Amino acid sequence: MTERNKKVDATRGKGISNKLMEVIHEIKKLDMDIVALSETKKKGSGNIAINDYVLIWSGIPKVERAKAGVALLVKRKWVKYIKDIQYVNEQCLVVKIELYGRVASILAVYAPTEDSPEQVKTEFYEELTSLIQNIPNRQQIIVAGDMNARVGSRVGDEVGRYGEVVVNSNRGKLIEFCKQHDLQITNSHFNHKKIHRFTWEKASKSIIDYVNQKIRAEEEDGAMGKIELPKYKTYLLQQDSIRELYERRLNGYLQTNHGSAQGEEMDIENDHEYILKAVHQAAREVMGTVEQQRKPSQGWWSEEMANAVKEKERAYNSWLSHRTAESGTQSTEVWRFLRNLKTNTKNKLNLITLNEQANYYEKLLTETRPQFTSGVVKIEATNS
Numbered sequence: 001m002t003e004r005n006k007k008v009d010a011t012r013g014k015g016i017s018n019k020l021m022e023v024i025h026e027i028k029k030l031d032m033d034i035v036a037l038s039e040t041k042k043k044g045s046g047n048i049a050i051n052d053y054v055l056i057w058s059g060i061p062k063v064e065r066a067k068a069g070v071a072l073l074v075k076r077k078w079v080k081y082i083k084d085i086q087y088v089n090e091q092c093l094v095v096k097i098e099l100y101g102r103v104a105s106i107l108a109v110y111a112p113t114e115d116s117p118e119q120v121k122t123e124f125y126e127e128l129t130s131l132i133q134n135i136p137n138r139q140q141i142i143v144a145g146d147m148n149a150r151v152g153s154r155v156g157d158e159v160g161r162y163g164e165v166v167v168n169s170n171r172g173k174l175i176e177f178c179k180q181h182d183l184q185i186t187n188s189h190f191n192h193k194k195i196h197r198f199t200w201e202k203a204s205k206s207i208i209d210y211v212n213q214k215i216r217a218e219e220e221d222g223a224m225g226k227i228e229l230p231k232y233k234t235y236l237l238q239q240d241s242i243r244e245l246y247e248r249r250l251n252g253y254l255q256t257n258h259g260s261a262q263g264e265e266m267d268i269e270n271d272h273e274y275i276l277k278a279v280h281q282a283a284r285e286v287m288g289t290v291e292q293q294r295k296p297s298q299g300w301w302s303e304e305m306a307n308a309v310k311e312k313e314r315a316y317n318s319w320l321s322h323r324t325a326e327s328g329t330q331s332t333e334v335w336r337f338l339r340n341l342k343t344n345t346k347n348k349l350n351l352i353t354l355n356e357q358a359n360y361y362e363k364l365l366t367e368t369r370p371q372f373t374s375g376v377v378k379i380e381a382t383n384s
Helices: 020-029 118-133 171-180 234-238 240-258 272-286 303-322 325-365
Strands: 006-012 034-038 045-050 053-058 070-075 082-089 092-099 102-110 140-146 199-201 204-206 209-214
Touching (some): 020 034, 020 045, 020 053, 020 070, 034 140, 053 082, 053 092, 070 092, 070 102, 082 118, 102 118, 118 140, 118 171, 240 272, 303 325
Parallel strands (some): 034 102, 102 140
Antiparallel strands (some): 045 053, 082 092, 092 102, 199 204
16 A cells, blocks of 8 residues: 555565565565564564664564464654554554554454354454554554455455455455444555465465555544645636735745744655645635536435345355355346346336426416417418
């Protein structure tokens, strides 16, 4: 995931002790800022500086046999912005960090494998849910790591079109978790090259490492408020007076927000949000906004149509999970029902509109009131 110049990724280590320098070398070539590592098998918890990165890890107690383990590799330039570290257990690590003026909670996770007991899987997602519920609504949330789930593609807003065809039994829990917390599996929303999209193992390929992200709608408390992105009358900037006024207003707001009048140096990385607010505030006052017309609502959309769409998605997901003739037939039948429902509803709506027009003109043709019939010349047909 890339946001401005921030890059976050997830990968598996399968025991990081003997491969750490190799991993750092590779992510440095890719210019990654933050990388979540899973299955590190590194015991204990803590952090250590290694070259241009800092390794933050959380694992099992040192007296136990090595297993699981999660970690975050953070580029040194971001370390000073870390607000808090929560070493949860060998399957989860939470780092709270400020990125471009917004606080983000990054969860490095390692989910139970497909053959783990159902109770273990349930407890893992319950703990994740508890952690996310304790994160303030204004914060950004990123859950990255090995989820051991193959979710397929095109599942609501959670899974995009660029996933994979194969699914496994863990997909349901991950998708339900994402729906519950409004998370998107960002891997599936971008058309990466296959070598970058899949986790390759021997002759098979799969996607089980994910970056799940949610950007909260609310902004930080304080003077920032909520930033809107309207359209402005930018054509007015062609006038010298308007352009000069905009420059003066913008400079004034920048000096007020950043203390530039006292000679303080501006840090664009940290103060991006304040600069953005100043740009919009000056543009709104000087140029004004363009009123955006909303598209008319679809008259044929109804609750019955919405329920049919949900049923189609459920049947399609069932077919993806089982790939049986029965599930395929059911998915096809539901799709046909939805198509016919949409067609019939539109035809019915058009028929109502035509009937209303026909009634209107029929009344005009049969009008008998004097104010409408005076002066009308009747023309009788004659035989030629």
